[in-house]
Amino acid sequence: MKFRVIFLKKKYIYFSVLIFITLLLLTIILISNNSSLTFNNFSNNKEFKADFNGDGKEETLYVKNVNGNYTLTLKAKDKNYSIITADNSSPIGSYCSYWPMRVSLIDVSRDKIPEIFVQASNNNLPLQHVFFWKGDKFENVFSNSNNILGFIDCKNNRTPKVISGRLQNDTIWLSNYIFLNYKFKNYNYESNNTFVGKDTVFTFIKFIQSLPQNKEYKPKEIFSSNMSNKSLSMIDKLSEDNNTYIFQDAIFSENKCDKDGNTSEFIWSLNFRGVSNKDKNVIKNYTLSITLTPDENSKEKYYFKISSINLK
Numbered sequence: 081m082k083f084r085v086i087f088l089k090k091k092y093i094y095f096s097v098l099i100f101i102t103l104l105l106l107t108i109i110l111i112s113n114n115s116s117l118t119f120n121n122f123s124n125n126k127e128f129k130a131d132f133n134g135d136g137k138e139e140t141l142y143v144k145n146v147n148g149n150y151t152l153t154l155k156a157k158d159k160n161y162s163i164i165t166a167d168n169s170s171p172i173g174s175y176c177s178y179w180p181m182r183v184s185l186i187d188v189s190r191d192k193i194p195e196i197f198v199q200a201s202n203n204n205l206p207l208q209h210v211f212f213w214k215g216d217k218f219e220n221v222f223s224n225s226n227n228i229l230g231f232i233d234c235k236n237n238r239t240p241k242v243i244s245g246r247l248q249n250d251t252i253w254l255s256n257y258i259f260l261n262y263k264f265k266n267y268n269y270e271s272n273n274t275f276v277g278k279d280t281v282f283t284f285i286k287f288i289q290s291l292p293q294n295k296e297y298k299p300k301e302i303f304s305s306n307m308s309n310k311s312l313s314m315i316d317k318l319s320e321d322n323n324t325y326i327f328q329d330a331i332f333s334e335n336k337c338d339k340d341g342n343t344s345e346f347i348w349s350l351n352f353r354g355v356s357n358k359d360k361n362v363i364k365n366y367t368l369s370i371t372l373t374p375d376e377n378s379k380e381k382y383y384f385k386i387s388s389i390n391l392k
Contacts, residue, residue, distance in 0.1 A: 124175070130185060132156070133213055134193045141196070143183060145175045150200065152211070154218065163196070163211055166220040173200025173207055178353050178365040179328050186231055186333075188240040189259045197242075199229050199329050206329050208244060214262055222264045227329040228252065230276060235334055236341035241269070243276065247285060247327060252278040276332060277346050277372040277384030284370065284386060285327050288352060292319035304373060304387040311389040318366065318391075323354035325366065335371070346372040346384060349392075367392040 128141040132154055139156045150173040152163035165172060173181045179201045185194040189212065196211040196218065206227035211218040222244075230243035242264065245254035254276070256269040273279040280302045287299055295315065303312075318325065328351045336345035348370050356362035368391055372384040 126183070128183065128185060130194055132193065132218075133216075134191065143181075148175050149173070150175065150181055152196070152198075152218075161217055163218045164220065165209060165223060170223075171200075171202050171207075172198060172209060174202045176201055176204070178363045179204070179351070180365055180367070182329075182331055182349075182351075184229070184231075184331060186234060186240075188231070188234070188242055190240065195259075197229060199227075199331055201328070206246070210242075210264065212259075212262065219262075221262065222257075227327075228254065228332075229330070230254075230332040232276065232334050232343065233341075235337045238341060243332075247282065247330075252282045254278065273381065274379075274383035276343075277348070280372060280382050280384050280386060281330070281332075281348055281350070281370075283382075285350065288315075288318065288350075288368070289325050289327060291315070291325060292322055292357075295319040301378075301382050302386055304375065304385040307387055307389075311386075314368070314389045314391045318354075321354065322357045323364070323366075324357060326353040326355065327351075328353050344374060348372065 124145050126143045128143075129138050130141070131137060132139045132141060133156055135156070139154055142153045142155065144151050144153070149171045152172055154161040154163060163172075181198065181200040184197040184199075186197065187194045189195060193213050198207070198209040198211075200207045200209075206225055208222070208224050208226050208229055209220055210222035212221045224244060226244045226246045228243070228245045228247065232241045232243065234240045239258055242257045242259070243254050244257065245252060254271060255266060256271070257264040257266055259265075283299050283302050287294065287297075290297075298315065330348055330350045332346055332348040334343040334345070335347045336343070338344045350368045350370065352366040352368065354364045354366045368389060370386050370390075371388040373387045374383055375385045378385065
């Protein structure tokens, strides 16, 4: 009898631990789904699976290149929904071998349905579109000709923010938005030069565009002291390819937050056009993924420094 009691107690303990682990995993999954962000570069056709209409089931979003222009179609059950721009005339994006379109899925409205963010181009000019599920279709709620798109406060308990802007003249100009009542509302947000690491990113972009001539003049102040030689070798690779590099667009998001909800790591994906210096007809795409982490010793300038570089 004594052993039987001990056996039951152990069984209950194991059962309780199993329930706790299950609940913890479900919580992690729910949080992850609510704040997930996917960057996808592609130059032709692509498909995505998610619950796009809130029915609790998985639908398929098809992105296709039709006669040089991209189309978006959502297939839910046996019905297809065409996703179009607000004026139904301007393209979602045009196919370009050296300027891939990017599609990002993230639930900034926090209604458990991801919004569709598109960074594309048309005639070598940037395009941005945002599509939101309303009623029984996706509506184009936001469009512009900016070439920088970003997301903050998506991995904490704050209201998610969407950042849209462009590299212009000698700075990166950014505007901040929140999603409110089916619209993107611009709001005032104090942003200094170190905001989301934009001063570091701007200096890095300008350096890449100066290659291969200025390879030896690396702006050391923007790089973290613990950056690996492998990351630095990416710069050597770009120099050796002997191209003229032209910045096209960028997407960024916070990747980690500390216990207070402050960003402890940003990921920026920078898209360049590389025109061969030997043959101007040879043009390739170069996408650099850089990780930015804070440096407590650089409060006023280059607070976020580059800790890794990857060439995709």
